[in-house]
Amino acid sequence: NAGVTQTPKFRILKIGQSMTLQCAQDMNHNYMYWYRQDPGMGLKLIYYSVGAGITDKGEVPNGYNVSRSTTEDFPLRLELAAPSQTSVYFCASSYTSGGVTDTQYFGPGTRLTVL
Amino acid sequence: AQSVAQPEDQVNVAEGNPLTVKCTYSVSGNPYLFWYVQYPNRGLQFLLKYITGDNLVKGSYGFEAEFNKSQTSFHLKKPSALVSDSALYFCAVRDPTSGTYKYIFGTGTRLKVLA
Numbered sequence: 001n002a003g004v005t006q007t008p009k010f011r012i013l014k015i016g017q018s019m020t021l022q023c024a025q026d027m028n029h030n031y032m033y034w035y036r037q038d039p040g041m042g043l044k045l046i047y048y049s050v051g052a053g054i055t056d057k058g059e060v061p062n063g064y065n066v067s068r069s070t071t072e073d074f075p076l077r078l079e080l081a082a083p084s085q086t087s088v089y090f091c092a093s094s095y096t097s098g099g100v101t102d103t104q105y106f107g108p109g110t111r112l113t114v115l
Numbered sequence: 116a117q118s119v120a121q122p123e124d125q126v127n128v129a130e131g132n133p134l135t136v137k138c139t140y141s142v143s144g145n146p147y148l149f150w151y152v153q154y155p156n157r158g159l160q161f162l163l164k165y166i167t168g169d170n171l172v173k174g175s176y177g178f179e180a181e182f183n184k185s186q187t188s189f190h191l192k193k194p195s196a197l198v199s200d201s202a203l204y205f206c207a208v209r210d211p212t213s214g215t216y217k218y219i220f221g222t223g224t225r226l227k228v229l230a
Contacts, residue, residue, distance in 0.1 A: 004158075031216060033218075035220075040124075040222060040223075041222060042205065042220045042221055042222040042223050043159075043205070043220040044220075045217055045218065048216060048217065050216060056215075058217060059217075090158055090159065092159075096216065103149070103161045103164060104149075104159075104161070104218065105161070106151075106158035106159040106160070107158050108157060108158045109156075109157075109158050
């Protein structure tokens with residue numbers, strides 16, 4: 001299993017540009033998450049999904065959109081990039097059954113700079 | 116509202132000495148608690164978790180953590196530190212009674228093991 005994969009690894013955007021961060025998992029996990037990691041701030045949850053077709057906002061959803069058309073994929077869309085979105089973005093997945101959530105598995109991250 | 120605190124930004128310990136990385140939490144119900152480790156330019160890796168049962172949890176790489184309900188703490192420990200343990204450590208909490216599947220992460224503690 002590849003686990004959780006993310007592309008690209010690095011990206012530089014100009015203010016106002018858009019892009020999609022890709023995330024895929026091959027563990028048949030039902031839950032998927034997007035976090036951003038700012039220096040000294042820990043991880044903040046952007047969006048999460050409990051299954052295909054179902055998404056919900058986390059702590060910091062503004063400026064982002066997600067979709068979950070398949071179990072495997074959970075892309076994160078940035079519209080009109082702003083310098084405040086400069087961060088490292090992590091995708092994670094987990095399996096939840098009967099209300100008990102298993103461990104989250106993280107991808108390697110995407111380092112995004114907005115200039 | 117659920118929250119987690121890691122009161123130390125950095126912990127320095129000599130190789131071979133015991134180490135402790137502190138974590139305290141606040142949730143309304145019984146918490147699910149997790150420790151993750153992050154090496155430079157990598158995603159987070161799972162170390163251990165407490166869901167229920169024995170308060171002393173053993174995890175990967177010789178780490179363990181003790182759940183203390185009265186002190187609302189979940190400190191990470193290792194009897195003998197290795198230089199290779201130097202990394203960024205995150206505590207996370209989820210409140211299973213909250214009706215959401217959101218995890219809250221601490222701000223991280225940088226562990227430096229000195230040879």
